[in-house]
Amino acid sequence: MSENQSQLHDTPARYGTVSRFFHWTMAAILAWQFATALSHLLLEDTAIESFLWGTHKVVGLLLIVLVVLRGLWSLRNRGHRPPSLSPMANLGHLALYLLMIVVPLIGLLRQYGSGRAFEPFGIPLMPGFEGDRIEWMMAPGFLHSWLGWLLLAMVVGHIAMVFIHRRRPRDEDVLARMLGDRQSGPSRVS
Template sequence: MALIDAKDRYGLLSRFFHWSMALLILWQFTGVLARVLAEDTALEKFFWSTHKPLGVVLLVLALLRLGWALVNLSRRPPELNLAATLGHIGLYALLVAIPALGLLRQYGSGRSFDAFGVALFSGFEGRIDWMVEPGNLLHGNLGWILLAAVIGHVFMVFWHRRGNKEQDVLPRMWG
């Protein structure tokens, strides 16, 4: 299997980005649901403690994935239609914007932040409202929109798989 993309299927690196991000997104939403439905439990503490560090990992993977997609743009399988193109652009935008807003909010709060023992920024006295407020307003709301978009993405994969065998897109990403 080739590392780079081809017209009929995605390469190993594109599939690695896709499926590793899918697992991390599933983990993140499991943690969010635990926070909403089982607050102050061991389950919530376990998942929620990983939310911010894994958000950083997702941001890095999203940026790498976006760069890799642009490098492979002329080689990768074509989109089925304009709706698919816009849907994928929307997913990429959300996958960058949500963790970026979380980091912006964290920095603006004045609290230090480290991910997996690596200090990303140190804390300071005070708060920078113009950094905190966009994150407060958008981070969670865009997260729920991402969940809906991911569910729609999965639904459309199976829709094409069952409805029109000529547009079965799953093998292109499955392997």
């Protein structure tokens, strides 16, 4: 395998280019989604809310597509990735992945149940329908918000743990692994 090809894949010391692309792209998309939700909550009926909230569904769909692609890429790199620091870190990452799948799925379910068309990027994903809403699809809609805020709390915790691991003596600098630093290892900060 050439040097360029090996940089695409994960190694036990660091994440490869593709994994880093998924991670940082999804981080930016999640930041956007949380900004749209906060604007909807705090800036209702303003131009900012109108602009941001208008992108929420389309960007949510993009997020779920990236989660699936990232999951498939992770499976392909299984056994070659940097090791998890603990069982708790494994559970935390699993919870993040589950929420990144469940939250937009509930949104899509609610969208379909509403009977309104959904055509992200001009693609007729849900044509909409005449008549009453499908109530059982609308019912779990409140979970979309609550689980979304839980996801935000988990993301904040994820970021906090990165900095905790950077500061603890003898802990691995996990940020270096996701930045592609080939010298990652025990923390150089004490």
